[in-house]
Amino acid sequence: MFPFFLIFLSFFPFTIVFSSHSCTTSTSTKTFEKCMPLPSQDASISWTFHPHNATLDIVFFGSFISPSGWVGFGINPNSPEMTGTRALIAFPDPNSGQLVLLPYIIDPSVKLQKSPLLSKPLDIHLLASSSTLYGGKMATIHNGATIQIYATLKLVSNKTKNVHFVWNRGIYVQGYSPTIHPTNINDLSSIATIDVLSGSQAICHNNFLTLKNVHGVINSISWGVILPLGAVTARYLRHVESLGPTWFYVHAGVQLSGILLGTIGFAIGIRLGQLSPGRVYGLHRNLGIATFVLGMVQTLALLFRPKTTNKFRKYWKSYHHLVGYGCVILGVVNVFQGFEVMGEGRSYVKLAYCLCLSTLIGVSVALEVNSWVVFCRKAKEDKMRREGLIGSGKFSGSSHG
Incomplete structure (x- = not known):
């Protein structure tokens, strides 16, 4: 993923009453009009906007994940x-150990990790800034x-x-x-548009979440259920003689509907x-592209x-089976990867999918066992037929005696 998710906004020295995991809107010298918990890392912000001069007073609440780590907050003036x-x-500070607050501009080279992130002046109207640990001067930096x-900054x-x-926050500096x-x-x-x-929060954020949920549902059903079901129908229905060529049309119909639905899910992805150009789920993306x-x-x-009489038919069948499986x-692996990406690794949704997939696997195992029983029975009958112990397909009465 893009390297450091960093942060901005300068701040003035107020004494704040803060409770971790909660958003507090007042200080001993300042009252913030609005307060909002942020969607990740138990972070939150409080702010007051002054329309007459377009200035924004803001305080960000975050936490360290390492004694030698960093915590940052910022504004992207162009995109989320x-x-x-x-x-x-x-x-x-690596020399004194005291808390320092420095400005950074996150340019594209940071994403590629070609060079260290260096502090530089901000090109926005930052009027004042400061930082402090909860607990005052006696507080220490720890996990x-x-x-x-x-x-305090001036907005357009x-x-x-x-x-x-x-x-965001990191482990070390x-x-x-x-x-x-x-x-x-x-x-x-760790992005919010407000x-x-x-x-x-911006409506586009809600639309993004809706699209993400639709993407997950469609791909779970198509790549994770319908296509495996189509493979099962091809493997086990084709041996049912009473169906004739019907099995092929059932198999093709199931697979084509799965591919069509999966294409929609892929397009949404x-x-x-x-x-979300700032978020790259490499493994999930690569698996999705390969599956598609x-x-x-x-x-x-x-x-x-x-055609069945063509000498290349056997090679086509081998290719078809290899690519299909x-x-x-x-597809199934990427569905599970998708659950992790969406933060649903321990959800009831994943449990429901696991139950569905387990049922399909159980049915496949039962059909596979049955197929081998039928295969072994036919092999035994063929052997007995060659040895003359049975007639035209049925055991003779004397063969049991």
């Missing part, structure tokens, strides 16, 4: 992503230590509706250069990537399906 964020990052970052008067806030933050789901979701005038490509290749192969396996 890490790259381009104007950030203030707090960490212990779980709470920090408050204050800032007509750009207060969608202010992109970015925050090299000199005065914060290093990459952890890349689990909480750390990759209308500072009304105190509401591409759109989600465009809407295999699905498309498998579907197009139907156009080149040789590969697509099914990758």
